[in-house]
Amino acid sequence: MRKTFLCFWAALAVAASAQPAPLDSAGVYDKLWVQTSADYRAHCLQTYGWATRSLRERSSLEGTRDAQGRLVETTNVQERPLAVIMDLDDTVIDMSVYRTFLHSMGRDFELETWNSFLKYQSEHAEACRSVPGALEFIAEAEKLGYTVFFISNRTEATRPETIRVLEKLGVNTKDLDQRMMLDAGAEEDARQARGLMVRLGISEASAEGQALLRAQSRKERRRLQVSLNYRPVAFIGDDLGDFLSFVPEAGASPEKILQARYQAVANARERLGRQYFILPNPMYGNWSPGSTLPKEGAAKFLRDDGFLDYYRSLSR
Numbered sequence: 453m454r455k456t457f458l459c460f461w462a463a464l465a466v467a468a469s470a471q472p473a474p475l476d477s478a479g480v481y482d483k484l485w486v487q488t489s490a491d492y493r494a495h496c497l498q499t500y501g502w503a504t505r506s507l508r509e510r511s512s513l514e515g516t517r518d519a520q521g522r523l524v525e526t527t528n529v530q531e532r533p534l535a536v537i538m539d540l541d542d543t544v545i546d547m548s549v550y551r552t553f554l555h556s557m558g559r560d561f562e563l564e565t566w567n568s569f570l571k572y573q574s575e576h577a578e579a580c581r582s583v584p585g586a587l588e589f590i591a592e593a594e595k596l597g598y599t600v601f602f603i604s605n606r607t608e609a610t611r612p613e614t615i616r617v618l619e620k621l622g623v624n625t626k627d628l629d630q631r632m633m634l635d636a637g638a639e640e641d642a643r644q645a646r647g648l649m650v651r652l653g654i655s656e657a658s659a660e661g662q663a664l665l666r667a668q669s670r671k672e673r674r675r676l677q678v679s680l681n682y683r684p685v686a687f688i689g690d691d692l693g694d695f696l697s698f699v700p701e702a703g704a705s706p707e708k709i710l711q712a713r714y715q716a717v718a719n720a721r722e723r724l725g726r727q728y729f730i731l732p733n734p735m736y737g738n739w740s741p742g743s744t745l746p747k748e749g750a751a752k753f754l755r756d757d758g759f760l761d762y763y764r765s766l767s768r
Contacts, residue, residue: 500585523597535682539689669693690733
C-alpha cells in the first residue's frame with residue numbers, strides 16, 4: 453500500500469512538472485488585462501470622465517476666448533491661452549501590441565524593434581487603436597477652446613509615423629508641429645534646458661534646475677516650454693513622470709527611491725483628479741523593474757506582511 457501511495461505521488465509530481473507554466477509566470481496577465489478586461493476600459497473612461505468634467509467647470513469660470521477662439525485665463529494680466537498637456541503612448545495611443553510582441557519574442561524594449569513597430573503601426577490600421585476615452589476627451593477639450601499639447605519621449609525621427617497614426621485615429625493634427633513635443637535626445641534636451649534656465653534666471657543647482665536636467669521622465673523642460681506662452685491646467689498620462697519631476701538621488705537604494713516617489717505623490721495629492729489625471733499601465737513605466745526597482749530580485753519587494761510564516765506555522 454505504501455509503495456502504491458509513493459508511486460501515485462511520484463506520478464503526480466511528474467505530471468505537474470510537465471504542465472505549462474501558469475500565465476502569470478509567463479508575464480502575460482498585464483497585457484491581457486489591458487487588451488481584454490472591461491475593468492481596464494472602466495478605469496480609463498473614469499479618468500477621462502473626471503478630466504472632462506474638470507475642463508468644463510474651468511471653462512465656465514474662465515469663459516473668455518481670444519481672436520483665435522482659444523480659451524484664455526482671466527485671472528492673470530497676461531491672459532495666456534489655457535492648455536492641456538497629454539502623453540501619447542498608452543495615454544492616447546494603445547501600445548499593448550508592441551508589448552505583446554516583446555513577450556512573444558522574449559525580449560526587452562529595444563529602439564530598433566520600437567521604431568520598426570511605429571512604422572508598422574503607421575501603415576496598418578488594425579494596429580492603430582486608441583486608449584478608451586482619449587479621442588472623445590481631446591475632441592471635447594478642443595471644442596471648449598483648450599489647446600492640446602502632446603509631450604512624448606518618442607524620438608523626433610518618429611514624428612512622421614506618429615502624425616500618420618494620430619491622423620488614422622481621427623485626432624486633429626492642425627499645427628501639430630508646434631503642439632507635439634518629442635524627444636530631441638539627451639544632449640539637445642540639456643542644451644535647451646540650460647538655455648531656458650538662463651532666460652528665466654533658474655540656477656542649475658536649484659531643485660527646479662535639477663528637475664530640468666535630471667528628472668526621471670525628461671519631460672520637464674518641454675512642459676516649462678509650453679508654460680511660457682500657455683497656462684497648462686490639466687496633465688494626462690500613464691506615468692508619474694507625465695506630471696511630476698522626480699529627481700532620483702545618485703546611488704539611492706530602491707527603497708529610498710520608492711519612499712521619495714511616495715512622498716512626491718503625497719505632495720501632489722490635492723492636484724490628483726483636479727489637474728493631474730493618471731491612467732492605469734501595468735505593462736511598463738518608471739515604477740517597473742529596471743527603473744525604480746532593480747532588474748533582478750524585484751519580487752523581494754512583494755509584501756505578505758508575515759502571513760506566509762504564519763500559515764507555515766499552522767502545519768507544524
